Amino acid sequence: MNQNEYEQALVKVKEKIRLAEGTDMQERMEEQIRQWFLECREANDVFPEFPSVEEGGSQWLFKLKPPELLAQEEEERIAAERRRKEKELRESGKKIEIEKRKKREPEGWFMSPSAFIQDLTDENWRNRDESTNAFQRHDEEIIKNDKRAQLELEIRAHVDDLMRQELRNLKIAIDGQRQKRINKRKVKKPKVKRKKGGLKDLTKDRTLESVYEELVIEDVVKKPQNVNLDQYYGEYSYLGTTLKESMIEPQPSLSDVKQLVTLYGILPLGSPDVHARASLTRSILLAGPSGTGKKMLVHAICTETGANLFDLTAENIMGKYTGKEATRLLVNMVFKAARLLQPSVIMVDQCEKMFGKKIPKTDKTDPKRLRRELPRAVRTIKQGDRILLVGCTHAPFDAKVKPFCKLYDRIILLPRPDYASRYLIWKVVIVKNGGVLTDALDISSLAKVSDGYTMGMMDRACKEVLTERRLALLDKAPLAASELIVPLSRMDPVFLEEEEAYKKWYRKTPLGRKKMKAIEEASVSQKKTAKPRHK
Known part of the structure; x- marks a missing residue:
């Protein structure tokens, strides 16, 4: 019917x-x-x-x-x-x-449509059997x-x-033309244009095994540490929404950092389907004070995705492949192996020195040797190449902003832990180092006192206190917060001036300028739409 x-x-x-x-x-x-x-x-x-x-x-x-x-x-x-x-x-x-x-533009941020909606629709609805549904x-x-x-x-x-x-x-x-007989058009073959900016293979006569073996011998290929992303501890910023409503830009939390690393690093490298559909991210920059876990995140990306790790840190390649031609050969070998053995992560620690404003004469690592070859090689990463350059820096303000930000597509600031994150980190690192959480240990007070100290500093403090002798006495003398404060007092925390320097530098980056402009426009718009108070 x-x-x-x-x-x-x-x-x-x-x-x-x-x-x-x-x-x-x-x-x-x-x-x-x-x-x-x-x-x-x-x-x-x-x-x-x-x-x-x-x-x-x-x-x-x-x-x-x-x-x-x-x-x-x-x-x-x-x-x-x-x-x-x-x-x-x-x-x-x-x-x-x-x-x-x-025309007044709508305020706020709008999420772009997901590339996976069509797959979900096809899977759940396109082939749905409705043969028994008479209505x-x-x-x-x-x-x-x-x-x-x-x-x-x-x-x-x-x-x-x-x-x-x-x-x-x-x-x-x-x-004034007379109709001529129209011959069929001859289809001209398109001229093959020579690709510009591509890497010339300098090791055509060598096998992948020999190239990879040489990189292993030269210690350019590293074995990633077995670190999972879950081991990067941090809590959400529960006050973030409240601060935004008051037109105050909240400090990103460690949980936000984990989310961004997953979004831009782990998902595109770990899933070819996600990499093909998501926007291409060739490189990310992890910027933050010492001890905030930048290298840990690099190893976590490799562990979660099973990626190879290539270390092009200036200190690691010091004295190797010296000279312009040899440096070009090194970069060529790394990207050839990375492309053939995907997924791959290329790490550069202290990457700010590559574009440093002034390099001390005592620095013998020659950090600027890759400033031309590395950006040229990164530009050859195309959609489908699961290769990611990860830069780590604790002093991004020492580099020239324009070439530095041009090399890295995404910039992730690693802040000092807030109270919620410190509370969680103290509980984790104490147990990890053999300690026992008891009522005598005031974690809340410890989290308040340790404001400004990073995850690495907290871990070092636990290692200094929880020695074998102290662990043996835990049954008789439970651990107290005052014991952990002593080693912390000998370390330099992240001062507010240093934190402000990171924020000031970020505001100079292209994304930071756009964000500040959006905040200013939103603030002006809110003031205009605010109703005047009646006296």
């Missing part, structure tokens, strides 16, 4: 569309083709040749421009026209008129879309015949 209704609907809907939209379709197609005639004549002083039936007719003219692109071009044209009018008004001094004409009838809107496309092809074939004849008449009337 439903099948018969569906077949009848196919015929009825098509005829309904033909009567309602057929004339408009034909007029629209004719107008587009005539516009193409005029544009070609204006550009070349002659009328064009109409595409043959084999080439697809007039459909060939517009197939390179999908509706989305045409809509985008229309929006750009409207925006350009609006800017031109605003300029004229600005020159005439009519600033109030400009403000009225400007499942046809959807007329879906039929309309299909039949509208079929009808458009039929009308286009008719329009093409009319426009070919019209083009012949135009050529005779305007150009």
